[in-house]
Amino acid sequence: MATTAAADAAPDGLVMAEGFDRELEQLKTFLQDWSNTSHNEVKPLIEWQFLGRSKYFRPVTVFACHTAMSEEAVGEPQIRAAAAVEMVHNVSLVVDDILDRSRFRRGVLTMHCRFGLLPALMTSGYITADSFELVKDNPFNIQRIAELFRRLAAAENLQWRLRRHPLGVEDWRIIAGEDTGSMFEACACLGTGDESLRHFGHLLGMLYHGCDDVGDVKGAVALGGGGEEDLRDGILTLPTAIAIRDPETALLFRNPSPEGLQQLLRKLEEALPVAEQYLDGIAAEAEAEAKRVAPAPDGLIALVRNTRRLSA
Incomplete structure (x- = not known):
């Protein structure tokens, strides 16, 4: 299965988040708060998976498209949408890592190697459910x-x-x-x-x-x-x-x-x-x-x- 590991390891000096530092800090805070309120059975796995390794290409795309079409600043609706996309992306990474039998992603043990196959699969389902919860309105x-x-x-x-x-x-x-x-x-x-x-x-x-x-x-x-x-x-x-x-x-x-x-x-x-x-x-x-x-x-x-x- 094709993965995006190479692209996620961006070349030195490449700034994908150019102009969106404030929005990304808001996103990281949002994801941390979400992780803190998750069920105790999956919280360690979520924290591991979202351990600050992402370059946030997809959320940056959400923000860039918003600002290209609107004069309004990025707000909570866009932050929630970006968080949902980041969740979907991480679900796909968990599945990719399992099917590719990958032990590491960006130098860190993959979720299923750190916690086991069944916990990784169940946590990916939990993340999927929460991605819909974020945009339910x-x-x-x-x-x-x-x-x-x-x-x-x-x-x-x-x-x-x-x-x-x-x-x-x-x-x-x-x-x-x-x-x-x-x-x-x-x-x-x-x-x-x-x-x-x-x-x-x-x-x-x-x-x-x-x-x-x-x-x-x-x-x-x-x-x-x-x-x-x-x-x-x-x-x-x-x-x-x-x-x-x-x-x-x-x-x-x-x-x-x-x-x-x-x-x-x-x-x-x-x-x-x-x-x-x-x-x-x-x-x-x-x-x-x-x-x-x-x-x-x-x-x-x-x-x-x-x-x-x-x-x-």
Whole structure:
């Protein structure tokens, strides 16, 4: 299963929260208060999972979309919506870590390795329930959180069903648009309270997903072949979709072996310049959409450019 560990480990000097320090402090306080009032059986797990390791890309997207479309300051409704999105994101991380059998995330033991499989699964259910509780007074937000959970579930099934299929870049766009695009669409809609920036969120999510794909390959090459989870599982990433245009590389992708994985990794490294160029195109689309729709697009453009740097 594809994860976002590489992208969450942002390059030094990258400030995704630029201009939203006050709002993020409010969000952290809100999440801490929520954790403090959670049931004693799950409180240690929630504290562990939300242990200040997040770069808060998704909440920042909520805030940036709000300020791009409204002259009103970010208030409690946006803080609650951002907290709900952060909860959904963490539920997806718990499930990813279990399925990937990951022992660590960003240098810290994963929840299921620290507390056990059943407690981790049950706590993810608890977090899910509370994400809906946070937005219970806003039908539009309830619908967006429900839509997000449904799309994430379907996207993971799609991605797994299509593993080891030598598909193309358009297929990658569909997967990325549902897997990560759905998350950032939700952020955009929750930030604005309507659908005006949904397509911008979709493009931003695809960009994030693609930068993560490229960053994973760069990390694997730097590690001398480590970090090959997506290759091992046959997940269609952007560099893979480009590399397997070559029939011999497609065969390597379909029929992996220890030697074949190393050969495939070299082919993916060769595909990186084309992948980077493709991501530049998505970034340009996102910037154009921000300028087309938003009265104050500067924050959205900064968000796109910072996201693009995630593959550096």
